[in-house]
Amino acid sequence: MGGIGSRDRVSLDLPAASPLRSLDPHAPALVVFLRSFGCTFCREAMADVAAVKSNIRSEGAQIAVVHGGSPAEAAPWFAKYGLDDIIVISDPQLTHYGAFGLGRTDAQALVAPSVWARGALCALSHGFGVQPVEMLRQLPGVFVIQNGAILREFRHRTPADRPDYLSLVRGAQPAGAKIGQR
Numbered sequence: 001m002g003g004i005g006s007r008d009r010v011s012l013d014l015p016a017a018s019p020l021r022s023l024d025p026h027a028p029a030l031v032v033f034l035r036s037f038g039c040t041f042c043r044e045a046m047a048d049v050a051a052v053k054s055n056i057r058s059e060g061a062q063i064a065v066v067h068g069g070s071p072a073e074a075a076p077w078f079a080k081y082g083l084d085d086i087i088v089i090s091d092p093q094l095t096h097y098g099a100f101g102l103g104r105t106d107a108q109a110l111v112a113p114s115v116w117a118r119g120a121l122c123a124l125s126h127g128f129g130v131q132p133v134e135m136l137r138q139l140p141g142v143f144v145i146q147n148g149a150i151l152r153e154f155r156h157r158t159p160a161d162r163p164d165y166l167s168l169v170r171g172a173q174p175a176g177a178k179i180g181q182r
Contacts, residue, residue, distance in 0.1 A: 012149065013099050014099050015095045015096065015099065018089070018096065018099075019087055019089050020064060020089070020096070020145070020148075021148070023062055023064070023087075023145075023146075025146070025147050027060050027062055028060070028061050028062070028144050028146035028172055029061060029063065029064050029087070029145055029146070030049075030056055030061050030062070030063050030064070030142065030165060030169055031065075031100075031143045031144075031145055032045060032049060032063075032064070032065045032066070032140075032142050032165070033065075033066045033067075033097060033100065033102055033140045033141045033142070033143075034065060034067045034068075035068070035138050035139075035140050035159060036067070036068060036069065037067070037069060037073060037074065037077045039159065040122045040128045041118075041122060041140075041159050041160055041162075043081075044125070044162070045163075046065075046077065046078075046081040047081055047125075048162070048165060049063065049065070049165055050081045050082045050083055052165055052166045053082070053083070053086070055166050056165065056169050059166075059169050060173075061144070061169045061172075062087065063083075063086040063087065064086065064087035064089060065078075065083065065087070065088055065089070066089045066091050066096045066097070067088070067090060068091055068092055068097075068134075068138070069090060070090055070092065071088075071090045074088060074090060094138070097138065100141060100143060102140070102155075103139055104138055104139060105138075105156075105157075105158060105159065118160040122160075139155070139156045139157075139159070140156050140159065141156055142163045142165065142168060144172040146172075151172040152168050152171050152172040153168075154168055
């Protein structure tokens, strides 16, 4: 299982042209990193985010998804999952992945029986496709950021880890307050 953590506003070194730099500074953003659209776990992640999208927004948070594919490759997937109204960042050079410190998993994690078993179950609901070789070992991650700082994070240990997106957003706010409140 991946790891959830909070940080004391660790600053990010975002790429100069990153759309994350132009987010509303008064509202945090849930930033979800995908591996590829052929990854069954990434398809599950998109379905999970879509299922709680209105709840995340009602908590005052913006939503952004970063992927390593092209905008043309991504568009049908975001439309399919009803996520074509969120911030979508195409990052084939993986500069955002590096800025957030997302590493690569070792080959053993990819062949672990637990990953294969969960992958088989996930594929029944979300399908399975071909992944680019360079993304096979890339770890995804989920972050709540605001003003260029990480407030909360979920770092995958394997691609099969499944975060609770809404809990991450809610965990980034003081008790009893909506995220955007001051």
